[in-house]
Amino acid sequence: MRTNPLAFAATAPIETVPFSSLEGVIEAGGPGLQLDKLPAGVVAGNTLIDYSGTASDEMRSAVSLAMVFAGRVAAKQVGKDAPEDEWLAAYQTALGQLGFSVGGTAMQRARFSKKGLLVHNAIIPFLTIALGGAGVGPVILAALHNLQEMDKDRPWVTLFDRESRRHESRELHFAAIASDSTTTTIRHVIARLAYEATTTNVLFLKIDDVTAEFESATTQIIGNNQLLATIAPKLRERMEQDIGGYIATVGDI
Template sequence: MSPKYVEDALNYVDSADLPEPRSGRRGSPESKTVLDALDTTRQQAAVVGSEVVAFAEGVPGVFRQNLANSTLLAQLVATKKVPDKARIFDWYDAYFDALANIGWTVQERNFAVYVESGQNFEAHKAIIAVLSMAFGPGATAVAMLTGTLEALQSMDADSPWITLFSKESMAADTATFQVSAVEKGPDGEPFVTLAAFGLHATKDLTQVLFFKARASDVTLRHCSSKIAIDAAVAAAVQQPLRDKLAAHAVDFVKTLPDL
């Protein structure tokens, strides 16, 4: 990777236009603790704004922090640029562009319509079906995210994880949300399986992951991809990203209890 590409990524992080922090706890010990909770190699899951991410055992803590910060930056940039969440695909264009600007390569950005075979639609089952179609029903990523969704389903609707995810993903009758799984590849390097979703319903949503409705009342679009980050860029932007998001992490990143 050329030095100019690294410089461009650093400039992008420095100049990224983000919404104002919610809590005003800039530089507080809490923001450091939130990210340090991802500094582990055990199996782990977290909610990062509108994304649910599951990490396999052995994925380095620094990679977990980089991914959480990267997707949070991309969400915040997209929300600042496209505050109307009804503009689902404009929001996703901004989201994917932000990831690309900080070194992430996204293989696929085209959305397809999910077709429900039955009369009733259940969001978490549709998510698993999409992942199974994209990556194979026996894929480790599918198993990891299925387990994570089941853990979230068992939680109270007022839990901080569900509350955060719902707030960041929903707006009236539309929702944008992502699920991702991080594993170690045959070469020992982590890689990310990402699925992005855009949901539109005929009625206002009260929650997303476990939303149920008649299939005819819901349109779900999805994009599934493998994403990776250049190692030189990742190393260069690690601390600037952490500094840029210090005032946001405490409000947008929550690790789940051990799975």
């Protein structure tokens, strides 16, 4: 049974996180976060988002809020120790309750062909294909290409890594967003790497025989622009106190 999206936005329970765990992101997201003027590269919750196909500031803000909200609903519903697939199902269900049309998810297993590369470099060829070709997701690909050791402490990297550590494996979420006058389409891609817990930031993990295998999931998600614009203020109101700990701008690429 589908809930009215505005009612769901107003009443669905969401995960709460201790303020101390938001340090390193909240400073960049709090007073300095301009939700109404997000750049083409953003991390929202656990997802590195490319908005280069979405010129609308309103849609950039609305989609970011919706994806963060759906993630927090899922975390509250299934708990932080739930299996990855259970969390993903709850996340996609929450997006559906917010009015998105969520297509089927294509799952496949694969291997990184080159060993010794850091994850952020090794993942690029896979993402190029999964996002739909070299012309899709240029901001995501540029952000990964340009990562250096000095970037480890940047707020968006801190946020992305924190949200990727929810499960026994590490899930890297990416999304390329495209909007026209009526709809917004999300090409959502997950790369799931299995490896033992480590303090290493997942983007800077070196691929070896243990981490070479991964599982991928690709889903197309479509939202109605008018509906997104309607529910966005309520989502913002629900998360106003700590939204800076969940959204960070990638900045200049």
